[in-house]
Amino acid sequence: MTLVSFPSGATSGSGRVIAVIDDPSGAVVVTDSTPFHPVDHTWPDQPGDTGHLKVDGEDVEIADAVMAARGADGVFAVGAEIPVKRGVDGWEWFVGHRLATPARLETGAVVELAVDASRRAALSRGHTACHLASLALDAALAELWRKDAPTDPLGHPDFEGMANQTSRIRPDGAVDTYRLGKSLRRSGFDPAALASSLAEREAAIDAKLREWVGSAAVSRVVTDGPSITDRRRWECELPEGFVSFACGGTHVDSLDAFAEITVRLDLTDPALLVMTTSVVPGS
Template sequence: MPQRDTRVTYPGGALTARSRVLHVAPAHEGRLAVVTEATSFHPVDAAWPDQPADAGVIRANGVDLPVRDAVVAATDGTDLHLGDDIPVRKGTEGWAFLVAHLVDGDAAIAEGDEVEVEADAATRRALSTGHTACHLASLALNRVLADRWSKPAREDSLGSPDFDGAAIASSRILPDGSLDRYRLNKSLRRAGFDTASLAGELDDVRSAVAEQLERWIAAGAVVRVEAAGDGLTDRRTWVCELPEGTARIPCGGTHVASATELGSVMTSFAVVDDGGTPVLEMTNAVRPRH
């Protein structure tokens, strides 16, 4: 059983990784969970499942084995726990956190095999485009909503009150897009954010966010992911060099290398009801530059 975190290469944009199979175990739906020493596959994390897993294959013994899913797993050296079944928080001492590649149950693969992991380029690019657009849109939204705060609020890395950080309920990265949901609840109002007239001003918010995104894309802002190490749980940060300064957001996902690659982003807003709590939904649809 692996004793250290999986070494990951996807934060730097890698699509392939040569590695050795460390462990193979039965998984749900009759599949096998394959753990390799290193991987280029971005897995879905049950703790914050914003970005879906990469698609692609594990090339073993001359055969391409389709990876049906990839999830964060963990072990204390005895049992392998997948996704929602992980009983401890990421980074817990004495546990190794791993990328488990789920393949068909009859796949010919075994511990000790030398393999090549390959993520599909088109899928990766679409998700990376969506994730970069998501972060830029959240920063733009923070700037546009800055005058709705009546009390001092925690600021984002560009100096705007961090509405995204204060109100985010969920974030989903989509191929060439994203969907963020923000709870406009009592705690947000007590923190000093004016929610009362927001629903009636969504057209103005949309227009202002669109203008800000257009300026940032036109500026060709450079994007990178900084990592404290190459382990799955090592801290990683999305960094974007914008005209207003360097934006930084903690992030474990994948991204394009420049805002220019986004081409254009269509952002829309709606306020919906969630069990009596109003929720602001921000949807981004990217028309990427190829």
């Protein structure tokens, strides 16, 4: 099992090589510890870290960080080839580092690992902004529900939780898609009212995000343990109250990391709301 230090914000560390897996996209080096955040194979919202490893004076580029798992038969599976969800009993779970170029690495070797810190910071801003935007979206759409619905951590109807189809974090931003289907309408949501007031909803989200950014609230990742499979949560102390929900990604430690967060709502397809979140980093 791989122990991870990225939840605390670490971008450098060392690890012992457990395995080197041949893969068509490049050799994957599995280590017993790492600062690298891997892309999740079941919910690939935040991309894996990139960076470098050093061994015996050789510097090797890491093109991606991925999940790796070993079944009872002792065979490793990597990324999307893993046939089970993370943490399933009977499997061992690791972080793999996909190399951009071939390198000679042996099991047991100790390597120094360095994450591209600038890219990590931009992805962390994008991920925190994504969560803030989703909470602001819930608040902006709250009056469009005609029935009681499950609520988000701030007590608004959980449009995000009920309608989100995909979420993709990118440096200093994110793109989320929401399905406005029959099940959502049966739950009491009014898509027609959303369509007729889209600009108003977008403005309300931006106003809420300005308020939250101005609060410079504390943001953090809390983890139940050091392994890649231990539960992690994002927490933030917003003016309206404390929020906490499961999240395996990386985040900023304060909302003063932002100068501005804005969103754009798109309903070109009336059955699919697309929210694009953009960040202007703080100074």
